[in-house]
Amino acid sequence: MNARVSAPAGARVFRLDAAGVTYAMGVDERGYLQPLHWGLALAADDPLIARAAAELSGFDPAGSITAQEFPGQGEGLVAEPGVKAAFADGNRDLVLKYRAHRVEDDALLVELADIDRPVSVTLRYVMDAGTGVLGRSATVANEGIEPVRLDRLAAAVLTLPVGDDYCLHYLSGRHAAEWTRHTAPVGPALTLLESRRGSTGHGNQPWFAVGRDGLTSEEHGPVWYGALAWSGSFRIGVARDNLGRVRVSAGYNPHDFAWTLKPAEVLETPVLWAGYSGGGWGGASRDFHRFQAARILPGGAAARLRPVLYNSWEATAFDVTLDGQVALAEKAARIGAERFVLDDGWFGERHGDRAALGDWTVNRAKFPDGLAPLIARVRALGMDFGLWVEPEMVNPDSDLYRAHPDWVLHHPGRPRTEGRNQLVLNLARDDVRDHLLAVLDALVRDHDLAFLKWDYNRNWTEAGWPDAAAEDRQRVHVAYVRNLYHILSELRRRHPALEMEACSGGGGRVDLGILAWSDQVWPSDNTDPFDRLAIQDGFTRAYSPQVMMAWVTDSPNWANGRRTPLDYRFLSAMQGGLGIGANLNHWGEAEFAAAARWVAAYKEVRGTVQRGRLYRIDPPLDDAAASATMYVSADGGQAVMFQMLRGSMFRDDPTPHRARGLDAAATYAVRMLGGGLLPDGVPPRASGAWWMARGLRAPLKGDYSGAAFVFDREN
Numbered sequence: 001m002n003a004r005v006s007a008p009a010g011a012r013v014f015r016l017d018a019a020g021v022t023y024a025m026g027v028d029e030r031g032y033l034q035p036l037h038w039g040l041a042l043a044a045d046d047p048l049i050a051r052a053a054a055e056l057s058g059f060d061p062a063g064s065i066t067a068q069e070f071p072g073q074g075e076g077l078v079a080e081p082g083v084k085a086a087f088a089d090g091n092r093d094l095v096l097k098y099r100a101h102r103v104e105d106d107a108l109l110v111e112l113a114d115i116d117r118p119v120s121v122t123l124r125y126v127m128d129a130g131t132g133v134l135g136r137s138a139t140v141a142n143e144g145i146e147p148v149r150l151d152r153l154a155a156a157v158l159t160l161p162v163g164d165d166y167c168l169h170y171l172s173g174r175h176a177a178e179w180t181r182h183t184a185p186v187g188p189a190l191t192l193l194e195s196r197r198g199s200t201g202h203g204n205q206p207w208f209a210v211g212r213d214g215l216t217s218e219e220h221g222p223v224w225y226g227a228l229a230w231s232g233s234f235r236i237g238v239a240r241d242n243l244g245r246v247r248v249s250a251g252y253n254p255h256d257f258a259w260t261l262k263p264a265e266v267l268e269t270p271v272l273w274a275g276y277s278g279g280g281w282g283g284a285s286r287d288f289h290r291f292q293a294a295r296i297l298p299g300g301a302a303a304r305l306r307p308v309l310y311n312s313w314e315a316t317a318f319d320v321t322l323d324g325q326v327a328l329a330e331k332a333a334r335i336g337a338e339r340f341v342l343d344d345g346w347f348g349e350r351h352g353d354r355a356a357l358g359d360w361t362v363n364r365a366k367f368p369d370g371l372a373p374l375i376a377r378v379r380a381l382g383m384d385f386g387l388w389v390e391p392e393m394v395n396p397d398s399d400l401y402r403a404h405p406d407w408v409l410h411h412p413g414r415p416r417t418e419g420r421n422q423l424v425l426n427l428a429r430d431d432v433r434d435h436l437l438a439v440l441d442a443l444v445r446d447h448d449l450a451f452l453k454w455d456y457n458r459n460w461t462e463a464g465w466p467d468a469a470a471e472d473r474q475r476v477h478v479a480y481v482r483n484l485y486h487i488l489s490e491l492r493r494r495h496p497a498l499e500m501e502a503c504s505g506g507g508g509r510v511d512l513g514i515l516a517w518s519d520q521v522w523p524s525d526n527t528d529p530f531d532r533l534a535i536q537d538g539f540t541r542a543y544s545p546q547v548m549m550a551w552v553t554d555s556p557n558w559a560n561g562r563r564t565p566l567d568y569r570f571l572s573a574m575q576g577g578l579g580i581g582a583n584l585n586h587w588g589e590a591e592f593a594a595a596a597r598w599v600a601a602y603k604e605v606r607g608t609v610q611r612g613r614l615y616r617i618d619p620p621l622d623d624a625a626a627s628a629t630m631y632v633s634a635d636g637g638q639a640v641m642f643q644m645l646r647g648s649m650f651r652d653d654p655t656p657h658r659a660r661g662l663d664a665a666a667t668y669a670v671r672m673l674g675g676g677l678l679p680d681g682v683p684p685r686a687s688g689a690w691w692m693a694r695g696l697r698a699p700l701k702g703d704y705s706g707a708a709f710v711f712d713r714e715n
């Protein structure tokens with residue numbers, strides 16, 4: 001539900017208010033739309049006045065230093081623009097001023113127009129009633145009779161109160177090492193978080209969070225944050241301008257972007273979702289998780305909890321056969337898996353990563369009667385069945401490529417750079433889009449699939465679209481992603497029970513755009529349970545644990561050779577959506593018994609883990625010997641605290657981990673997740689206040705050990 005918008009006819013000040021947050025803007029005497037407030041809720045009659053700026057010096061004309069809600073590149077602007085345009089006659093000056101506003105379906109629409117040329121920008125604002133998270137996007141319209149080339153376009157520019165003590169948190173990484181959190185001071189140097197890769201990428205996340213040094217901590221102080229709902233190349237810029245105002249701009253990456261707007265044509269940006277919390281980094285991420293569940297993820301509040309899945313990739317790689325998969329499925333069912341996923345290798349002549357992407361027909365040597373016998377067995381074992389696909393790619397060694405070599409992104413006469421021996425199909429082409437939709441639709445229908453794992457294992461190189469008109473070729477950055485969303489949404493519309501996982505060699509395409517069609521994501525190919533604690537900590541800064549899959553795999557781990565006990569692997573993976581990816585053929589009875597116990601224990605608390613409120617009691621930072629993470633169910637009735645030890649030291653820290661988020665006045669009984677005795681000194685029941693003031697700690701010893709406490713409210 002959206003918040004009420006206050007923007008009466010004739011008003012010069014507009015505001016959106018919800019959940020303790022106010023966002024306001026106003027038109028000054030010269031017609032500029034200025035940001036007036038984003039943060040703590042203001043009183044209804046607080047003074048909000050947009051005053052025209054005066055020239056600061058000969059170097060800073062008035063227009064260029066006016067904090068504009070969405071500046072055009074013109075009038076000497078030296079900050080990041082919202083939009084930059086070039087007109088057919090060579091003019092490149094765009095000055096946007098207020099023209100009109102209206103409220104439509106709880107959305108505030110404010111129209112800006114150039115002072116002279118027939119170009120308008122309509123800014124759209126909605127605010128989520130439950131969290132105060134603001135959605136902003138922009139639509140540029142060519143109202144003239146000549147084409148207008150757009151060289152840059154942001155979804156939004158945001159302005160924070162003047163200050164010199166801001167710090168930026170952001171997330172970056174690479175394949176198998178995603179989700180590292182960084183902190184940087186916000187100064188006059190522009191910090192750019194971006195992808196030039198055609199998709200979101202493993203590099204920078206399209207997410208930011210800004211706090212104030214000395215004021216913002218895990219549970220206290222102001223945080224302004226946001227994430228772009230876009231799965232293509234993006235750019236987020238953060239800088240303090242020469243008047244001390246922090247400006248955040250977010251939108252299409254201008255690198256290689258251009259869109260020539262034909263007369264009467266419009267271009268709409270994706271949405272930047274941005275929130276404010278007074279509750280520190282933790283409060284901000286809890287609000288954003290809640291917002292994602294309510295407003296972004298498929299199914300909304302009614303979404304199913306993530307089933308425990310088994311995936312055969314780490315066990316078998318490409319070596320999949322009917323008998324081999326049936327053997328794994330039987331073992332997965334024994335430990336309580338609810339979904340069986342057949343990963344890469346089931347189609348065409350796919351015996352490694354050199355061939356067959358594009359040929360989505362079942363390999364009859366591996367599955368002589370198709371997938372039906374495997375699916376029937378999986379279902380008889382009480383699980384549903386899912387399949388891996390990588391639809392946007394093609395190997396040059398494939399029937400599809402031999403038939404349609406022109407279907408890939410390329411520049412004629414130039415090399416076609418391969419990544420993992422594959423090329424990228426040009427989804428911007430409608431014939432490619434229609435082909436993929438037809439193939440996937442048939443695959444899902446013919447096999448009645450419950451789940452698709454949608455992978456994407458390389459980035460763009462030569463991003464050419466030679467059959468488009470010369471002035472339209474750079475539209476590929478937008479048209480590709482829109483067609484991808486079209487396929488995903490259409491598949492879900494045609495198959496309402498189908499669930500999907502977004503994967504891109506691990507976490508290379510996680511963003512609020514793809515999450516609108518994805519029930520879950522694969523955060524990283526790194527499945528080492530210790531590395532995963534840091535990865536999961538980074539991931540949940542931005543995104544909900546509800547979508548964060550984590551597998552228990554073999555030890556030593558493929559990524560780093562680390563050896564870890566099975567219990568530790570489970571306790572790490574149970575902090576998101578639990579999956580099993582180990583080679584169960586190598587397990588003995590003791591492992592099956594332990595795994596069955598952990599899976600059953602997980603099912604008792606998964607609602608709390610996936611949909612609850614996450615508290616970082618003691619984050620798993622790189623040098624931390626121990627860490628603790630807690631999840632409290634939305635109604636406060638259940639909580640679970642995971643305590644993890646990297647390695648015992650002769651100076652082991654006995655400080656209790658203090659609970660958070662409990663109902664102070666209620667009584668909570670405590671027990672060990674998965675069974676076992678409470679450690680000495682931990683009482684079986686006490687008030688929420690007691691657990692939060694006194695805390696508790698498992699006496700963990702050795703290397704890579706862990707435990708989890710479950711709190712059940714009794715009154």
Ligand code: DGJ
Nearest residue numbers: 313343344503505506525
């Ligand atoms: C990359 C994914 O992240 C893996 O989980 C697996 O599906 C492989 N691709 C298969 O090629």
